[in-house]
Amino acid sequence: ADAAIFQAKSRGYGQTVTAPRGSTVHNGADIRRALEDQEFVLHYQPVVDLATGTVDKAEALVRWVRPDGQIVPPDQFIRLAEQTGTMLELGDWILSTAVHSATTWHHDGRPVAVSVNASGAELQDPTYARRVLRHVADAALAPERLIIELVESDFSLASRAVRANLVTLADAGVRLAIDDFGTGHSSLHRLDQLRVDILKIDRSFISPLTDPDQPMPVVTAILAMADALGLDVVAEGIETPEQADWLRRRGCSHGQGYLYGKPAPHPPATAVLHRSA
Numbered sequence: 001a002d003a004a005i006f007q008a009k010s011r012g013y014g015q016t017v018t019a020p021r022g023s024t025v026h027n028g029a030d031i032r033r034a035l036e037d038q039e040f041v042l043h044y045q046p047v048v049d050l051a052t053g054t055v056d057k058a059e060a061l062v063r064w065v066r067p068d069g070q071i072v073p074p075d076q077f078i079r080l081a082e083q084t085g086t087m088l089e090l091g092d093w094i095l096s097t098a099v100h101s102a103t104t105w106h107h108d109g110r111p112v113a114v115s116v117n118a119s120g121a122e123l124q125d126p127t128y129a130r131r132v133l134r135h136v137a138d139a140a141l142a143p144e145r146l147i148i149e150l151v152e153s154d155f156s157l158a159s160r161a162v163r164a165n166l167v168t169l170a171d172a173g174v175r176l177a178i179d180d181f182g183t184g185h186s187s188l189h190r191l192d193q194l195r196v197d198i199l200k201i202d203r204s205f206i207s208p209l210t211d212p213d214q215p216m217p218v219v220t221a222i223l224a225m226a227d228a229l230g231l232d233v234v235a236e237g238i239e240t241p242e243q244a245d246w247l248r249r250r251g252c253s254h255g256q257g258y259l260y261g262k263p264a265p266h267p268p269a270t271a272v273l274h275r276s277a
């Protein structure tokens with residue numbers, strides 16, 4: 001069962017992912033050393049406007065490239081970083097790298113935003129929003145060109161620090177997205193309380209889509225709700241033109257997935273972005 005789970009997760013990489021060797025036990029000191037030795041890299045995956053095909057934003061996805069070339073997926077070290085108190089340092093590096101790289105991105109004459117995933121530990125940290133805004137200012141990036149992705153099960157709005165961070169970010173113009181929407185603790189009450197701009201429909205809702213006339217009541221309901229709330233929607237994990245057509249015909253504004261590009265250090269989309277800049 002474990003092997004099956006690992007396979008399922010590693011399919012998300014678009015490259016060979018090797019499980020850490022049996023003897024490899026990562027700890028907080030490993031992560032700190034890896035940061036010093038610059039073993040972390042960001043890959044970027046394009047998010048396209050489904051109506052026009054224009055790249056609208058790109059999501060930053062972190063990977064750990066070990067000295068032997070082995071690539072460790074984020075699912076295997078983000079939680080470890082949180083547990084060992086190194087997530088804030090790692091998160092600072094991720095934010096700084098992502099916002100600096102986004103400053104040069106354009107497509108069809110329009111600036112392209114960067115989407116960065118926030119971990120629960122970062123959202124809980126009282127200095128998080130301030131640090132995000134400092135990175136944005138250092139890079140001279142328009143705040144609207146940064147999107148922070150939140151996974152609902154990773155944070156609680158009962159926490160004063162979390163609420164303060166989200167208000168500070170929204171006040172500054174940084175956009176907020178709910179990631180993996182429809183899984184975990186999706187709460188409509190929370191959606192009402194948060195100043196969210198974007199809903200990302202989890203890949204698990206998109207994968208079963210094969211037929212152009214397939215009734216997909218939950219996806220249809222999410223699209224209607226997002227429309228009523230005035231939110232943009234990104235469908236995650238689009239792998240086939242049929243899935244893209246289904247979503248476009250039903251008013252889904254944006255899509256992300258292998259159909260448009262796998263996460264890569266210099267995704268094909270980035271080459272296009274740079275050319276038209």
Ligand code: C2E
Pocket residue numbers: 009011012013014045060061062073074075078094117118119149151179180203236237238239256257258259263
């Ligand atoms: P996520 O934010 O929901 O990211 C989307 C995941 O789906 C990525 O996996 C991406 O490679 C994969 N994916 C995209 N399109 C497709 C597709 O068409 N088919 C399939 N099968 N998979 C697709 P990845 O990069 O392994 O990241 C996994 C999770 O790790 C992310 O889920 C996110 O929750 C977390 N993560 C990644 N980078 C960061 C980071 O910088 N900071 C934090 N805190 N978490 C991160």
Ligand code: MG
Pocket residue numbers: 059117149179
């Ligand atoms: Mg995400």
Ligand code: MG
Pocket residue numbers: 179180200202203236
């Ligand atoms: Mg997601």
Ligand code: MG
Pocket residue numbers: 179180
């Ligand atoms: Mg996820």
